[in-house]
Amino acid sequence: MFQVRIHGRGGQGVVSAAEILSVAAFIEGKHSQAVPSFGSERMGAPVVAFCRIDDKTIRLREPILEPDALIVQDPTLFSAIDVFAGLSENGYLLINSKRSIEELGIADAIHLPEDKVRLVPATEIALKYIKRPLPNAVLLGALAAVTGVIKIDSVTEAIASKFPGKIGDVNIQAAESAYKLLSHNNQEELTC
């Protein structure tokens, strides 16, 4: 089972991200379960959503306590909550930021090999394609590139089914852009 926990703020599409990821896994014939953190509907409040992906039926209903991948859609959350709680040693960490780990002041909190941690300027990419600061699709593209747990084509198909039309199109462009950017980075690291 592969477990993804997504942190963000109300209005950033955290719940949609978990849903799209689960649909992408579903498209690939896998079992998946997306569950939002449960709260009142408020813009700006910290929001968590979970997505489990497995080859067999998923019965587990507990929150994801030990994620295999952690997506942080909003770096201002670091001071508000312990987003890294339970992140497994072999886990992946994707953070929406154009700054570095050091600049964000979270170097001490992260105990992962460097290649498992990615900083993605997701808001900037989103602004370029979607014209709105919605980093969720971008980070799913990045997740596909970094973890390989899901194919980018599945992600884009899932985005298209959730948001048919223009909104879907620009989100797909944003996701693909992040996928290319991160895949390229991977390639570079592999060669050096």
Add this chain to the structure above:
Amino acid sequence: MLPKLLNGRRILSHQQVKFYQTGTLTVGNRLLDAEQRTVQATIDRSNSLDSGHRACQGCGEALGARYAIDSAMRATNNKLIAANATGCLEVFTTPYPESSWTMPWIHSLFGNAAAIGTGIAAAMKVKGKEDVRVIAQGGDGGTTDIGFGCLSGMFERNDDVLYICYDNQGYMNTGVQRSSATPGGARTATTMPVGPEPGADFDKGKNVPLIAMAHDIPYVATASIDRLHDLEAKVTKAMSIRGARYIQIFVPCPLGWGSAPAQTVNLARLAVESGIWPLFEGENGEITSVTKIRKKVPVEEYLKPQRRFAHVVKNPETLNVVQEIADRNIRKFGLLEEQE
């Protein structure tokens, strides 16, 4: 002579119907042409609330319900379903296995008659039986108090229901307690005539016909059991309209008011003629007609036959307060001819 069958009852063609002629307000009014006579005056009235029920002698609500429903039945060609709130009307007409209702009738709860009406109307619509119409009915407690939420909901959705409130100004079924329709000064079991301000407070209560109009529903009317033609005309008109409609009928209660059973109709008339109970119609939020007072009477005449107001009548100050209320009604609704 062979008996005819009507609604399963035997009607003898020689059966005499007795009327008492007391001027042009007469029940039935046999001096009128047949087509102008009231539904009550006709032998083929539906008797939907049939005889044999357990209402008190002189019950105004029994009269009001009978008048209203017989005319609604005629207006809908007997295709009518009634939802009834808990209360006197429900209790005195039914205990199983008996029922005075010869029409489809349901009682659910005290506070939900309007919602039950909505549900029935929805079912009729979805089944393509929109010729079957719906009335919901209750006393003032079930309407202006506990059923008010459901009533307002039914109004604002403009559901195809005629709601009839039989207003006897208190919770009579439970032993005469105050409702939001109880008038100032009235003695009830929860507003006893004791202390410096005896009876119900004067600054409380609500006018549900006006609140109904504030929902901009297609039809609102007040009626009184003393004038049958007016009451029947209003019910008939209500049934000619689709959407949410409301009629509040003034129904004196001998038990709760401490009045003689024989005075019921007379008290209803005095309430109208004194200005205590203004008769009007409203359509889509506007008042479209008022019934003028023909011979104004002082409120004392209305109050005096009722023990619930005994302390009011004795005190010139409170008597004056009631008179002011009536006069304000007369001004507000333009109830006197000379005001025009």
Add this chain to the structure above:
Amino acid sequence: MLKQIEGSHGVAEAVALCRPEVICAYPITPQTHIVEDLGVLVKSGKLTNCEYINVESEFAALSVGIGSSAAGARTYTATASQGILFMAEAVYNASGLGLPIVMTVGNRSIGAPINIWNDQTDSMSMRDAGWIQLFVEDNQQAVDIHIQAFKIAEKLSLPVMVCMDGFILTHAIEGIDVPEQKQVDKFLPPFVPRQVLDPEDPISIGAMVGPEAFTEVRYIAHQKQKEALKLIPQINEEFKKIFGRDSGGLISTSNTEGADTVIVTLGSVIGTIEEALDEQDEKIGALTIRSFRPFPLEEIRSALKNAKRVVVFEKCFAVGIGGIVANNVRMAMSGTNIPVYEVIGGLGGRPIIRKSLHKLFKDAVNDKLENVTFLDLKKDVVDRELEREKQLIQSGSVAENVLRDGGVVNAAKTT
């Protein structure tokens, strides 16, 4: 057709497949998505011949439903938490009148303190209201049981409450096989009411009944629930034949044969419990109660008769005595010497996690459980507040004190 959809959406589709004629909608978290999705289906014209009514309260929701059902329309509504309390009077009335309304309860706690998260106190508050209560384990079952619910309701002329854990199921997006319209039409015949408001054949419904007959009327209500004990598995079999899926009937069991310890529970928590059981080696089985009303005394007794101990895990409790489900299970086990432990967990949305369950299983097999255990109870916080109340007359709000003592400064962080 297999779809990756939200539980609420699945339920909305299932209800729509049952061709409801009147739907009453009132928002209350966490059932709201169901009636929202049904609203879309009706307004878009996908669900035809259906009146969708936005009512002003839960009391009105069920009251309108009573009216429409009594007038012969297949009727559906959904609620949760405070909503079911607000409609309580109508809940009893609907069953008393024998109206086959189907209502989803998106299970949620009841305040005060106000809490929007999952437990099962709401459904349990209406356990004696005369409704059939079916608890579902997952969203596939939620879909399947709703379809069965209409059939059960209409066969018995009794209302059915389908209870699904709020958020945990209503908001979970997972694979659901949504049946085809043809299959549902084959399974569920059109609604023929036992009695109906009809000007062609006028009857009086809901009149008063005095002491001379009230006992008999209530007894028959009880008998009808007993009939349901036979009917529910029967309808599950019929369902299986057409849809190829088993929803388990009255109860379902896993590894109860030869188990020393059996965990008895309701609803979605069985998923996490089974996962945890797979991770350990003790002989522990599990039993899930699908039909809480009627309560399958015989089936439960027979499934538990060889156990050394029974642990009832429930997301609700009766303040002042303890477990509600446990009490019912004890009745099933009366006359045996098998101890029945009660464990209360998951109240107000507290996550039920495997780590806590493992400790619980260990204590259970070693007979170290208290008679009543509150899973993951913060005992130190409780003790501090109780001490405070002893010391101070004006000790303030228990809810606020407990949060402060627990070191929670921002409740929004709850995950």
